Amino acid sequence: MRKKVIALAMIAAMVVSLTACGGKNNDKQGKDSTESLKVAYQSGIAYAPILVMKDQKLIEKNYDGNVDIDWQLLSGGAAISEGLTSNTVDVGAIGTGVAITGAKAGAPYKIFAGMSSQPYRISTNKEEIKTLKDITKEDQIAITGINSQPHIVLAMAAKAYLGDAHALDANLVAQPNADGYTSLVSGAVQCHMIMSPYCFMEQNKEGIDQIEVDESVWPVGDTTIVGVATEKLKEERPKLYEAVCKAMDEAIEFINDNPEKTADILKDYYDASQEEIVSWLTDDASVFSTKLQGVMKLSDFMVEEDFLDKGPESISEIAFDNVEGN
Structure with missing residues (x-):
């Protein structure tokens, strides 16, 4: 009888232990628990998707749980890249070249979406x-x-x-x-x-x-700003990562469909009229898309001109598997 009680106690202990540990690939889903997420970006129209995500609470909308988001405006891509590497930033918006350099150097992040091409x-x-x-x-x-x-x-x-x-x-x-x-x-x-x-x-x-610089030097539509996320976020909190991806999709759709409403969101960030901001958003060279364009070509230039020792052989080296483009 004593052995049976001990055995039952051991099984109960194992169940408690497994429940406590969970699995590193399971997001916290309890109604009383709150996930934290740190998002960093820079100033400029290229980062409009981030500001729309923030204003419209799109990450919160797409995440089945509670999430507390820390929005950080940083001075440049290098500072954001450092934050991603040191685990003080989970999601960032940085220049395509910076993202390529970081990912190839072994930084613990990859591109999760294209964001914009800007003049x-x-x-x-x-x-x-x-x-x-x-x-x-x-x-x-x-x-x-x-x-x-x-x-x-x-x-x-x-x-x-x-x-x-x-x-x-x-x-x-x-x-x-x-x-x-x-x-x-x-x-x-x-x-x-x-x-x-x-x-x-x-x-x-x-x-x-x-x-004057000819358009052939800077082709319209080539991705200049990308969204990046830590591998830790994608691997350990996949549902939150998915919410971020969906939020980016919706933010870009919102910008393309509603330039006036987007300008209303952005007007507090610039000393400009709503009409001026609409003109920035709708300029022929201003393109918002999650699809990558010209990234591998940019990488080849960076290698050729010693900005990068060795470029990626394919997009999959620097971007997560949900990303489309070249």
């Missing part, structure tokens, strides 16, 4: 600068960071017009988007390599001109 411009406050060839060694060019997406895109233009992708590297000054805009307008720097909406805001300022 890039090189603005200048110096009347003498008409082309890239007019930039002197004394002229400073503000970008978000060395090896950032703007740096790589500028390198594409430098290769096309100057014959050397790194011809302007010595001119670069790293500044967050908004600071670069302020520096250009105030005259602290002579050029600013920037995407929407700052390029549109700059072109409307007196004394600011933009250097």
Whole structure:
């Protein structure tokens, strides 16, 4: 009898232990439990899907449970990449080039969705600068960071017009988007390599001109900003990962179908009218899509111009299996 009681006690203990441990692939689903999620992004129209997700509570809508989301506005892709690596960020929005570099370097994250392709411009406050060839060694060019997406895109233009992708590297000054805009307008720097909406805001300022770059250098539709998530999130909390993916789908659909409503959401983030923001969102070069375009081509350029030692052989090396595109 005593052995039977001991055996029953051992079985009960095993059941309790297994229940407590659960499985690392099971999200917490109890009504009283709350998942935490940290989402990081930068400023710019390219990140509109994140702001729509936040405003419309799309992650919460698509997750069958409670989730507490910490929305973090960070200064650049490098800071977000570091957060993903150190487990202080679960989901981020970063430049495609930064995502490729991080994933190939063994960072614990991959692309979970494309986000947007946005127009890039090189603005200048110096009347003498008409082309890239007019930039002197004394002229400073503000970008978000060395090896950032703007740096790589500028390198594409430098290769096309100057014959050397790194011809302007010595001119670069790293500044967050908004600071670069302020520096250009105030005259602290002579050029600013920037995407929407700052390029549109700059072109409307007196004394600011933009250097012409052919569309063949920066093809419309090529993905410039992607959504990335940690492998830990996908593996250990797959239902929450799926909610994030669905939220991104719905956010992009919302933007494409409702530019006026999207502009209303974004108006608190920019000193611009709703009409101006609608024009940014609907510009021919402003494309919001979860499908990747031109990523492998970008990777090839990065390898060729020493931004990357070795590129991925396929999209699956840098993106999760739910991602479409090339």
